[in-house]
Each structure stands twice: as C-alpha cells, then as structure tokens.
Amino acid sequence: xxxxAIATQCxxxxxxxxxxxxxxxxxxxxxxxxxxxxxxxxxxxxxTPETEALQTVQLPSGLALTPNDIEAFALWREPTFVAIVGDxxxxxxxxxxxxxxxxxxxxxxGLNFVGSRTLMALEERSHYSxxxxxxxxxxxxxxxxxxxxxxxxxxxxxxxxxxxxxxLLSDRAGEIxxxxxxxxxxxxxxxxxxxxxxxVILVDGGRLVNPEERASALQGARQMxxxxxxxxxxxxRSNVQIVTSKWDLVDASVERQAISAALTAFQTRLSAxxxxxxxxxxxxxxxxxxxxxxxAPAFGxxxxxxxxxxxxxxxxxxxxxxxxxxxxxxxxLVRTPxxxx
Amino acid sequence: MTVSHHAxxxxxxxxxxxxxxxxxxxxxxxEVATQLTLDKLVGDHTYLNTIVESWRRCQEVPRTSMAAExxxxxxxxxxxxxxxxxxxxxxxxxxxxxxxxxSRRCTQAYVASYEDEGGIMLFxxxxxxxxxxxxxxxxxxxxxxxxxxxxxxxxxxxxxxxEQVRLVELLQFLQRPPFARRKRRVALAISAWDAVADPxxxxxxxxxxxxxxxxxxxxxxxxxxxxxLYGISAQGGDVKTANRQALLQTTPSQRIQCVGPDVAPNxxxxxxxxxxxxxx
Numbered sequence: 091x092x093x094x095a096i097a098t099q100c101x102x103x104x105x106x107x108x109x110x111x112x113x114x115x116x117x118x119x120x121x122x123x124x125x126x127x128x129x130x131x132x133x134x135x136x137x138t139p140e141t142e143a144l145q146t147v148q149l150p151s152g153l154a155l156t157p158n159d160i161e162a163f164a165l166w167r168e169p170t171f172v173a174i175v176g177d178x179x180x181x182x183x184x185x186x187x188x189x190x191x192x193x194x195x196x197x198x199x200g201l202n203f204v205g206s207r208t209l210m211a212l213e214e215r216s217h218y219s220x221x222x223x224x225x226x227x228x229x230x231x232x233x234x235x236x237x238x239x240x241x242x243x244x245x246x247x248x249x250x251x252x253x254x255x256x257x258l259l260s261d262r263a264g265e266i267x268x269x270x271x272x273x274x275x276x277x278x279x280x281x282x283x284x285x286x287x288x289x290v291i292l293v294d295g296g297r298l299v300n301p302e303e304r305a306s307a308l309q310g311a312r313q314m315x316x317x318x319x320x321x322x323x324x325x326x327r328s329n330v331q332i333v334t335s336k337w338d339l340v341d342a343s344v345e346r347q348a349i350s351a352a353l354t355a356f357q358t359r360l361s362a363x364x365x366x367x368x369x370x371x372x373x374x375x376x377x378x379x380x381x382x383x384x385x386a387p388a389f390g391x392x393x394x395x396x397x398x399x400x401x402x403x404x405x406x407x408x409x410x411x412x413x414x415x416x417x418x419x420x421x422x423l424v425r426t427p428x429x430x431x
Numbered sequence: 432m433t434v435s436h437h438a439x440x441x442x443x444x445x446x447x448x449x450x451x452x453x454x455x456x457x458x459x460x461x462e463v464a465t466q467l468t469l470d471k472l473v474g475d476h477t478y479l480n481t482i483v484e485s486w487r488r489c490q491e492v493p494r495t496s497m498a499a500e501x502x503x504x505x506x507x508x509x510x511x512x513x514x515x516x517x518x519x520x521x522x523x524x525x526x527x528x529x530x531x532x533x534s535r536r537c538t539q540a541y542v543a544s545y546e547d548e549g550g551i552m553l554f555x556x557x558x559x560x561x562x563x564x565x566x567x568x569x570x571x572x573x574x575x576x577x578x579x580x581x582x583x584x585x586x587x588x589x590x591x592x593x594e595q596v597r598l599v600e601l602l603q604f605l606q607r608p609p610f611a612r613r614k615r616r617v618a619l620a621i622s623a624w625d626a627v628a629d630p631x632x633x634x635x636x637x638x639x640x641x642x643x644x645x646x647x648x649x650x651x652x653x654x655x656x657x658x659x660l661y662g663i664s665a666q667g668g669d670v671k672t673a674n675r676q677a678l679l680q681t682t683p684s685q686r687i688q689c690v691g692p693d694v695a696p697n698x699x700x701x702x703x704x705x706x707x708x709x710x711x
Binding site for chain 1 (some may be wrong): 604
C-alpha cells in the first residue's frame with residue numbers, strides 16, 4: 091500500500107493533521123487520539139452497519155412481463171396463457187384494462203383478485219380512462235411496436251382455499267398482427283400463439299358499424315385465423331375465440347340487424363372452413379368500456395374470463411412425423427416383438 | 432421477556448403517528464382498562480413524549496417526516512397474564528412508503544425489519560378523497576356525447592395510482608425476495624373511524640366497499656396474510672372543527688374509539704395483542 095493510501099486524517103472538522111501533521115489538541119502520538127484515523131480506516135467507518143442499513147435494494151418493477159420474465163414465472167406458478175390478437179385500435183388493451191378495472195371495484199366473474207406482478211403496467215394502461223388523466227372521453231394508451239411482446243399478469247381465485255389461476259394476457263402492437271397477415275413468414279415470430287390456452291381474435295365492432303369497413307373487418311379476422319392455422323401456429327389442440335369488440339356500438343347502430351346478419355354468415359363460414367382444424371372455435375361479443383354506460387360495464391368479459399379460467403378439455407395427442415431409424419440400435423426396437431418389449 | 436417487532440405500514444395521513452401517540456398515553460395513564468399496560472419506563476422516549484403532547488391537547492399530531500423517522504420501543508405487560516414484552520415499531524413516514532412504491536427501492540433496514548417474526552399494523556384513513564374514478568363514473572352523459580371534444584391529457588405518473596393499489600403493491604413486495612417469505616398477521620386499522628357516516632358498517636364491510644381490491648387481496652392470500660380489521664378513532668373526532676372543545680372536556684383515553692374483534696371501546700392495544708398472539 092502506498093504512503094498516499096495511508097494518509098492520516100482526523101474526524102474533527104478544525105484539525106489539519108492530514109495537511110500539517112500537527113494535532114489540533116497537541117497530541118504527540120496521533121494513534122492515541124480517538125478522532126484520528128488513516129484514510130483506509132475512514133473508508134471502513136463508512137461501512138458501518140448503520141450506513142449499510144440505509145443502502146437500498148431493488149424491488150419488483152411491476153411493469154409488463156417480457157418473454158424472458160415468463161420463463162422465470164413458469165418456474166414459480168403454472169400460467170394460463172391467453173393470446174389476444176387483433177388489428178390496431180380493435181380493443182386489445184382496453185379488454186385487459188376493463189377486466190382490471192372490475193377487480194378494482196369488486197370480485198368479478200366469480201373470481202377474487204389475488205395479485206398481479208404487473209400492477210404498474212395495468213395502472214399505466216388504465217390512466218386515460220381515469221378522471222386523473224384530465225380527459226373527458228375515455229381512452230387507452232396504445233401499445234408500441236417497439237415494446238414487442240409483453241404480458242399482463244392477473245392472479246384470481248374463486249375461493250381462498252382454491253389454487254389461483256395465473257392469467258398471462260399477451261399485449262402486442264396490432265401492426266405486428268397486420269404484418270403477419272400480410273406476410274406469413276412473420277407468423278413464426280408470434281410466440282404468444284403456440285401453446286396458448288386460449289387464442290382470442292378480435293373483430294373490431296367499431297368497424298362493423300361502418301358499411302365501408304364492415305367486410306374488411308370480418309375478412310381481416312378470417313385471414314388472421316387462416317394464416318395462423320396454415321402456418322401451424324394453431325392446430326387441433328387450439329381453443330380459438332372470435333370476439334367482437336365494442337358491441338355497444340353495434341347494439342346502438344341503426345344497422346344492427348344488417349350487422350348481425352353479416353356476423354352470423356361470417357361465423358357460419360368460419361366454422362365450416364376452420365372448425366375442424368382447431369379444437370374449439372367459439373364466438374363472443376364484448377363491450378369493454380361503453381362510454382354511454384348503456385351497456386353493463388365490461389359487458390361480456392365476465393363470461394370470457396370464466397371460460398379462460400376453465401381448463402381446456404383433454405387435448406388430443408398429435409402423431410408426429412415417422413421416425414427416421416438409421417442405426418442398428420434404433421432398428422432393434424422395430425425388430426423386437428411387441429410382447430417382448 | 433419477548434421482543435415483538437411489528438411493522439407499521441401506511442401512506443401519508445393514514446393515522447400511523449396519531450395511533451402511536453394515543454397508544455403511548457393510554458397504556459400509561461390507566462384511565463381506561465386496556466389489555467396491555469406500560470411495564471417500565473426505560474430508554475429514550477423523547478419522540479413519543481413529543482407526539483403525545485399534541486395528542487393530549489387535541490391538536491393534529493405532527494406528521495413524521497422521512498428525516499425524523501424513529502424506532503419506538505415500549506416495554507409492556509399483558510394486563511391479564513403479566514406476560515412481559517417489548518413492542519418495537521419503526522415509525523416510518525408515509526412519504527417513505529410512497530417513495531418505495533414509486534422508486535421500486537427500499538432500504539436494507541426495512542428488509543431487515545421484516546426478518547423477525549411479527550405482525551403488521553396497516554393504516555388507511557376513512558376520511559379520504561375517492562380516487563381512481565373513471566371518466567364514465569363521473570360523467571357518463573358527457574363521455575358518451577360525441578360533440579364533446581377531448582382535451583389534452585395529463586401524462587401518467589405513479590403519483591396518480593389509487594391508494595388501494597399502492598397498498599396492495601407494498602404488501603406484494605413482502606411476498607417476494609428479498610423479504611423473508613412467511614405468513615404474517617395484519618391488523619388493518621381504519622383510522623378516523625369517527626368520520627364514517629352513521630349507520631356505521633363493520634370495518635370489514637367498510638374495506639370491502641371502499642377498498643375492494645385491497646380487501647380481495649388480503650382475504651385471498653391465506654398463505655401470506657391473516658387479517659383482522661379495526662375501526663380506530665385515536666383522536667375521538669375531528670380536532671380541526673368546533674368539536675375540539677368538546678373533546679378537550681373528555682378524559683383523554685375516553686376520546687379513543689376502537690371497534691373490532693375482542694375490543695373494549697377505548698382499548699387501542701387490542702390489535703397489538705392479536706398481532707402478538709401469533710408468537711405465543
């Protein structure tokens with residue numbers, strides 16, 4: 091250790107022993123002075139238990155979970171994945187915010203709130219529906235493309251004695267789904283779809299009320315389902331829910347009957363064409379946040395949540411491709427009579 | 432003799448320090464029957480004596496600032512059994528908890544304070560402004576009127592998060608590392624109970640109605656929390672109104688109101704007895 095490192099210091103503010111070598115109290119032997127210390131000792135003093143106690147530690151962020159976070163999450167609890175798929179402005183995030191908003195007020199859909207690892211994210215996304223935002227019309231914060239794939243977490247149970255359901259609800263910018271529809275090579279990037287317990291494909295009810303947009307809104311949902319099925323993101327193990335959002339607008343529309351007829355025809359065709367390619371294909375209507383309050387708050391979301399909380403029926407085992415048996419060891423199994431295996 | 436380390440948790444103006452002041456008076460004065468009694472006067476009680484002076488004068492008890500946080504130790508014995516214990520509470524400021532929620536950091540000392548077995552006194556104030564209202568709650572007619580133009584929004588910040596959500600988050604922190612994972616008793620004190628309109632609900636009904644998310648959280652996490660609810664008026668009424676003169680005429684300990692399980696009307700010590708029960 092260098093001489094500089096063991097420079098003498100004194101804790102008395104008026105003592106210049108470090109500079110002059112003279113003790114302000116006139117002590118000849120500096121080591122007998124209770125205020126004297128070497129620089130190293132001074133540093134050690136800074137690490138007293140008291141200062142250590144004031145050091146801070148990081149706590150969980152409460153932000154939306156990343157795919158990496160999900161891996162750690164799955165080691166802790168068994169998640170129930172719900173992939174929420176839809177174009178921009180179709181109401182994906184509003185759907186999640188509306189469910190959260192219900193839990194803020196009371197148990198919802200027969201479930202009680204147990205916890206959430208993403209409370210900050212849920213609060214942030216709910217902000218523009220709140221009075222504190224200063225808005226006079228409710229809104230939802232948009233999900234950015236740059237955020238990539240994120241998940242909201244909600245833990246809920248029907249009773250304290252029953253293990254809670256750990257919902258992980260996907261959140262991704264609608265533009266990405268539009269791109270995947272346009273270019274099937276991008277389907278493989280939609281990691282939230284494969285293995286999801288439920289896949290929700292939103293039909294934007296706001297577009298259905300506009301005759302110019304109606305056919306495109308329906309066709310967009312159909313094309314989404316097709317591209318996911320054709321590119322193996324969905325298969326006979328998948329439970330798909332076609333959910334018409336903003337049902338309050340449909341319900342209040344003067345063209346309600348025409349919309350209903352178009353929807354019924356759309357659903358019939360969809361079931362005929364894709365019903366056999368997925369485990370279940372079901373149809374739902376929701377009004378997550380009717381600003382006129384004519385419809386019940388979170389209309390239709392209670393039924394959806396109950397369905398998500400219900401374990402999917404026993405899933406069929408899909409036979410894989412035939413094994414390429416190349417070695418003699420592999421062939422041994424084939425040659426061995428079944429009774430002897 | 433056992434040493435009980437209990438945590439006190441609550442946001443600013445939730446009644447934490449007023450509770451401590453009233454407790455300090457009631458266990459020593461002997462004016463009303465209490466389940467805990469001051470055993471001996473040892474240690475530095477400067478802080479408690481400061482806050483109790485304001486309380487006795489029916490003045491607002493000064494709020495704890497982050498700079499003036501204290502660890503309070505009180506030597507007590509159970510009136511019925513004579514069992515002695517030392518109650519230790521860190522009197523943390525509400526701003527400390529706000530800061531913890533917003534910065535997502537806490538001190539090592541705070542983590543260490545949960546290493547010992549002990550319960551949590553959790554405070555919420557009944558005399559509070561409603562928060563977390565949605566636009567459609569406030570003015571559905573306006574919200575649905577397409578002729579009403581939207582205005583510039585105020586950006587989100589953690590400061591606008593409803594109180595019940597912040598409290599849930601502060602309690603959720605305790606369920607994960609670096610905090611020791613164990614089941615803790617939570618005595619939830621609804622302060623300013625006098626401000627609850629008549630006919631008064633039970634404390635449980637009040638929490639279910641006013642802070643439903645917190646209520647659901649506490650009642651559906653049996654592995655982490657065992658909760659009892661109390662309605663507490665440590666001052667006995669609003670000391671900022673003409674009511675103060677009437678309160679001054681009352682024996683100080685008799686101003687206190689406490690409702691909840693196994694509680695005598697003026698006995699603030701009942702929640703602490705229950706928190707301590709987990710140790711027996």
